[in-house]
Each structure stands twice: as structure tokens, then as C-alpha cells.
Amino acid sequence: MLQFSGLTLPLSSTEEDAFARALAAELGGRVREHRKFLTSMVIYHDEDGLEQRIDVATARLEYYESPAALPTVELSSIKMDLFRRDFTINALAIRLDCTPYGQLVDFFGGQRDIKEGVLRVLHTLSFVEDPTRSLRAVRFEQRYGFHIGPSAEKLIKNLLSLHMLDKLSGKRIFNEYTHICDEDDPAACFERLDGLGLLRALGPSLTLTPSKRQILQQVRSMLNWYRLLYFDESVENWLIYFLALGHRLNYAEVSANFAALGLPEGRKQEILQQRESMRHVQPRLARWQKAFEAGTGRISELYLLLEKFSLEFLLYIMAGVEDSGLQKNLSRYITQWRREKPDIDGRDLRDMGIAPGPLFGRILRAVLVGKLDGETPDADSQRRLALDMARQEGVFPK
Numbered sequence: 001m002l003q004f005s006g007l008t009l010p011l012s013s014t015e016e017d018a019f020a021r022a023l024a025a026e027l028g029g030r031v032r033e034h035r036k037f038l039t040s041m042v043i044y045h046d047e048d049g050l051e052q053r054i055d056v057a058t059a060r061l062e063y064y065e066s067p068a069a070l071p072t073v074e075l076s077s078i079k080m081d082l083f084r085r086d087f088t089i090n091a092l093a094i095r096l097d098c099t100p101y102g103q104l105v106d107f108f109g110g111q112r113d114i115k116e117g118v119l120r121v122l123h124t125l126s127f128v129e130d131p132t133r134s135l136r137a138v139r140f141e142q143r144y145g146f147h148i149g150p151s152a153e154k155l156i157k158n159l160l161s162l163h164m165l166d167k168l169s170g171k172r173i174f175n176e177y178t179h180i181c182d183e184d185d186p187a188a189c190f191e192r193l194d195g196l197g198l199l200r201a202l203g204p205s206l207t208l209t210p211s212k213r214q215i216l217q218q219v220r221s222m223l224n225w226y227r228l229l230y231f232d233e234s235v236e237n238w239l240i241y242f243l244a245l246g247h248r249l250n251y252a253e254v255s256a257n258f259a260a261l262g263l264p265e266g267r268k269q270e271i272l273q274q275r276e277s278m279r280h281v282q283p284r285l286a287r288w289q290k291a292f293e294a295g296t297g298r299i300s301e302l303y304l305l306l307e308k309f310s311l312e313f314l315l316y317i318m319a320g321v322e323d324s325g326l327q328k329n330l331s332r333y334i335t336q337w338r339r340e341k342p343d344i345d346g347r348d349l350r351d352m353g354i355a356p357g358p359l360f361g362r363i364l365r366a367v368l369v370g371k372l373d374g375e376t377p378d379a380d381s382q383r384r385l386a387l388d389m390a391r392q393e394g395v396f397p398k
């Protein structure tokens with residue numbers, strides 16, 4: 001079966017392999033096989049040089065040896081293949097080998113459900129077999145403006161009563177969580193997850209409060225603002241929304257949420273340490289803004305306060321600021337000041353006769369501070385500062 005943008009074509013196991021290789025050859029791509037799941041992936045680059053992927057699979061039947069486990073896969077018919085889908089709207093196929101061409105195959109009423117805007121599962125054990133479908137249901141509901149059908153909502157409540165989300169691995173939860181954060185309106189998804197009790201099931205301190213609801217909306221606005229800047233530096237949406245879900249929580253609660261959402265363990269200390277640093281910096285930002293407005297605050301001081309933070313933390317800090325003057329300066333820091341570089345570098349220092357060593361770093365740091373504050377705005381003034389510092393250190397350039 002070929003899968004591409006939701007379209008399906010029945011193929012036998014042997015045909016699937018041959019088709020994938022023929023398609024890859026035609027597109028100038030390569031094949032990545034997943035024999036355990038009877039699938040292949042054709043990876044190629046389109047006319048714009050962008051990587052594209054097409055899944056090629058046999059018609060399969062999946063069964064679960066235990067709730068929430070990964071499925072065991074066997075060959076089957078197209079009808080049984082479609083029956084294993086998460087929702088009826090995803091259980092549609094188009095025939096490419098018939099006359100007239102493109103006959104719709106709809107065994108389970110998916111076309112009707114699309115017209116009515118309803119999400120239905122195909123059988124009563126769907127959420128038990130794969131509890132991540134409950135999270136996906138909310139994501140699709142919010143994305144398409146659909147509604148989860150009454151029977152499916154009852155099945156979600158049953159899922160919660162059986163504590164089935166507890167059986168999911170952190171990796172699978174994190175995968176769904178990142179997809180939610182990449183939606184157009186994650187805040188609406190989290191609101192719905194909270195209303196259904198799914199957030200509480202993942203972690204009690206994930207439940208929404210008025211302050212969390214507010215910061216979630218502000219984070220969304222901040223991300224939309226940043227995207228309009230078209231900078232090359234991308235944002236990890238999941239991280240900034242994780243900060244919003246931990247708004248005003250203590251270290252222990254945020255650490256528990258880290259585990260509940262299956263976030264990458266290797267980044268745990270880095271993220272939590274930045275969060276603790278952020279909590280101490282936030283009140284200092286307000287004091288800096290007052291000094292700046294009074295004419296005594298320096299841009300370099302703001303730079304030194306914020307340079308340790310990743311872009312996600314900076315956007316989160318900016319989202320939570322109410323002072324319009326401080327928010328304006330934070331936006332300038334994100335878009336301009338943090339990107340400033342000295343106009344001279346190590347090669348210039350060597351050409352000036354300054355020997356490489358720790359002094360290099362101190363000079364370039366001082367030059368950058370001076371540039372931010374308008375004291376060394378160009379290369380000439382920066383060279384003069386470098387010579388002065390070298391002489392003060394007892395270094396006498398040639």
C-alpha cells in the first residue's frame with residue numbers, strides 16, 4: 001500500500017519492495033526499509049531542493065499483545081488495514097487501478113464524518129490499545145475545528161479511569177506533546193486536554209490555572225511575532241510551551257512535569273538550571289529598565305543579564321513582561337543586541353602585535369561591551385581600546 005498525503009494503494013509485500021525501489025529510482029531518491037512493520041520510506045528532494053518523504057507499505061493488520069504496547073504487524077487486506085487507523089477520517093483510501101480512476105474506498109463512514117466535522121474511533125478498544133490517540137484526537141479536533149464524538153469522549157473517560165496513560169513510554173508522550181506544540185493554536189489544545197482531564201492524568205501540576213492560560217496565549221503571540229521576523233534561528237516550540245505549563249510552579253513540580261511529558265532526559269539539568277537562573281534575573285530586568293529610562297542603565301548590562309539564556313527562554317521572558325518599555329528593549333535584544341559582534345577579531349589583534357592568549361578573550365569582550373554602549377562603535381575605536389588594554393596588561397605590541 002502506498003501512503004502519500006492520506007492516499008492508499010494496495011500492494012503485496014513483494015510488490016511493495018519493488019514499487020519503493022522503482023519509485024526511488026524515478027525520483028532520484030533512496031529507500032529506507034522498516035521490515036518489522038512491513039513498510040519502506042522513499043526519501044528524495046523536490047525541485048526546490050527540499051527533502052520529501054513517501055511511505056510505501058503493504059496492507060497490514062496490527063494487534064496489541066498488551067494495552068499501550070507497540071503493535072505486532074501481519075499481512076492483511078485493505079479493509080483490515082484501514083480498520084486499524086486511529087479515526088474514521090483517516091480510514092479512507094483512493095484506488096489508482098480502477099475505471100473511473102480514483103474511486104474512493106470508505107468502509108467506515110469517514111467521508112460523512114469529515115462533512116459533519118466529527119472524530120470517531122473505529123472500535124471501542126481503540127484508546128486502550130493506543131492511549132496516544134486520545135491526545136491526537138484533541139490535536140485534530142482543534143486543528144480542523146471538528147468535535148470529538150460523544151462515544152469517543154466516553155471512551156476517553158474510560159481510558160482515564162483505567163489509568164492507561166500511565167502505561168505509555170515517555171518517548172511516545174513526548175512525540176505527541178511536540179506535535180501539539182507545533183499546531184497553530186497549542187493553547188486551545190491544552191485547554192481542551194485540561195477540560196477532558198488528560199492533562200491531570202499526565203501530571204497533576206500540568207492542569208491549567210488562570211495565570212497559565214494567560215501566559216499560554218502570550219507565548220503564542222510571541223512566537224507568531226518571532227516567525228514574522230524570518231530569522232534563520234529556529235525555536236523549539238515544545239520548550240517554550242513547557243515553560244508556560246510550568247508558570248509559577250516550584251522546582252520539584254516542574255521537574256515532575258519534565259518526566260510526565262517525557263522530555264529528553266539529557267537536557268533536563270540544562271533546562272531546569274536555566275529556569276532557576278531566569279527566576280533570579282526577572283526582577284533585575286525591571287530594575288534595569290528603570291535605570292535605562294533614567295539614563296543610567298547600559299545596554300551592555302542587559303546583554304550580560306541575558307546572554308546565558310536560549311532563544312526559547314528569551315521569548316518566554318518577553319511574553320511575561322507587562323512593562324511596554326522593557327518589552328520593547330527585550331525585542332531589541334532578541335533581534336539586534338544579542339547578535340552584535342566586534343568589528344575586530346583575533347587576526348586583527350595578532351596583526352597589532354598582541355600575542356594570542358587569555359587576553360584575547362578579555363579584549364574582545366570589552367570591545368563588544370563598548371560597541372553595545374556606543375563607546376567603541378567602529379573598528380578604529382575598538383583597535384585603540386585593544387591597544388590600551390594590552391599596555392595596561394604589560395603587553396607591548398610591536
